[in-house]
Amino acid sequence: MTPAETPANAAQPLPSDAVASALRTLAAERDGLSGLMAAIADGLGDLFTKAVETIAGSRGRVIVSGMGKSGHVGRKITATLASTGTPAHYVHPAEASHGDLGMVQPEDVILALSWSGETTELADLIAYAKRFRVPLIALTSSATSTLGHAADICLCLPKAQEACPNGLAPTTSTTMQLALGDALAVALLEKRGFTAEHFRVFHPGGKLGAQLKLVRDVMHTNERLPVVGIDTLMEEAIAEIGRKGFGSVIVVHPDGTLAGIVTDGDLRRNLRPDLASLPVASIMTRRPRTIAPDDLLASALEVQESSKITALIVVENDRPVGLVHYLDLLRAGVA
Known part of the structure; x- marks a missing residue:
């Protein structure tokens, strides 16, 4: 029997365990992004706008910091910001306590990532921001956390179920952090009128650089x-x-x-x-x-x-x- 002759109600093969797991993971992360979109359409949107305006109005850089998986996400957000016209620099929170706070200047804006908002390694960076009046934007899931309370602008992500079956490994949460970082970068790109010609200056290498040649x-x-x-x-x-x-x-x-x-x-x-x-x-x-x-x-x-x-x-x-x-x-x- 050819595929065209297969009855419509014929039993379909079940997905493998790996495929089923992948689909569950993607569904969980999709639900997290849907929740994030709903939050932005609601109260989070006003704070997001304030964050964009604060960064766009600064004369310095965006100092991004985070520990663990949030730190890895922070590095990616830093790279995306820098490549789209917003000067950015990543500072490791533990290294900040041992001299790297000197990289942060009063005209900068700090973007600190912590899902719980209680990352102890961020304490000195938070204190420094308060002492020298450096604007602090928090990207966390808890507005009542230490980081959330200290922030000038708290971008509070909605609670979401991690894709990890144990609910422990950062999966959905890091996807939401990364997506909101991308949203910040794109909003800033559009606000600055960043064109393909500007993009070309920052991407001279590889196939992307070739495509951006004139x-x-x-x-x-x-x-x-x-x-x-x-x-x-x-x-x-x-x-x-x-x-x-x-x-x-x-x-x-x-x-x-x-x-x-x-x-x-x-x-x-x-x-x-x-x-x-x-x-x-x-x-x-x-x-x-x-x-x-x-x-x-x-x-x-x-x-x-x-x-x-x-x-x-x-x-x-x-x-x-x-x-x-x-x-x-x-x-x-x-x-």
Whole structure:
């Protein structure tokens, strides 16, 4: 019996123990995030807004601190803040008590993470914040805890069931901490008007850095650009395709504006004895896909892949100023 012939009410195979466990874990963490969203839509939203405004209005950095799993989450929040335009630095709470408090300046804002709010290692950091009037934002599940009481702004996470069957290992709780940290970073990003160009400055390496390069960084220009006039015969257009080696030639009007493009595909579709004597206008593709020089390479890749083309004309003020080939994207590490 083929899958198509299987009765709708046929018994389905039961998931393995591992799969069942994974589904329970994800369901628990999903429920935690749903609770967090509901809290933000309610009273937590006002405090979240105050936290965003406090950080955005500071002249210093966000000093993030937390112990254990909260510390690991804090390091990730620090990295996300820093990479999205909010200067941030992680300070280990135990090291803070042995000299690293000197990293905290009065113009900074402290973001302290503790699910219980009773992490003893945070005591000296809390006292320092109070002594030098450094704004303290708490990310905890207990507003009545030591950390919650001491904080200028307490982002109190709703209680949630850990995914751990013993209810002990931080799982749902750390997911909620991390999600709220991401929400802070994105809200600050949007408030600052942080653009892809700013993002590019902080992410020059790897595939992400390549995608954030601009088209003008890799496009072929000037003498490398295969261009012919609209009155040119195909004989010369074919020769230009061969000379430049991009498998295409750009066609322009007498005033230099874009008229079309002739590609290898156009040649194959129009193979005939008199092809060489035809004007390029008779076989060119009109209104070809184009891109601007200040667009991202990621955008160029999307256009080429969605349109199934290998050459993309770069246009400025209706005039072709460059050409990007798919091989250029491969060499840049985007594709």
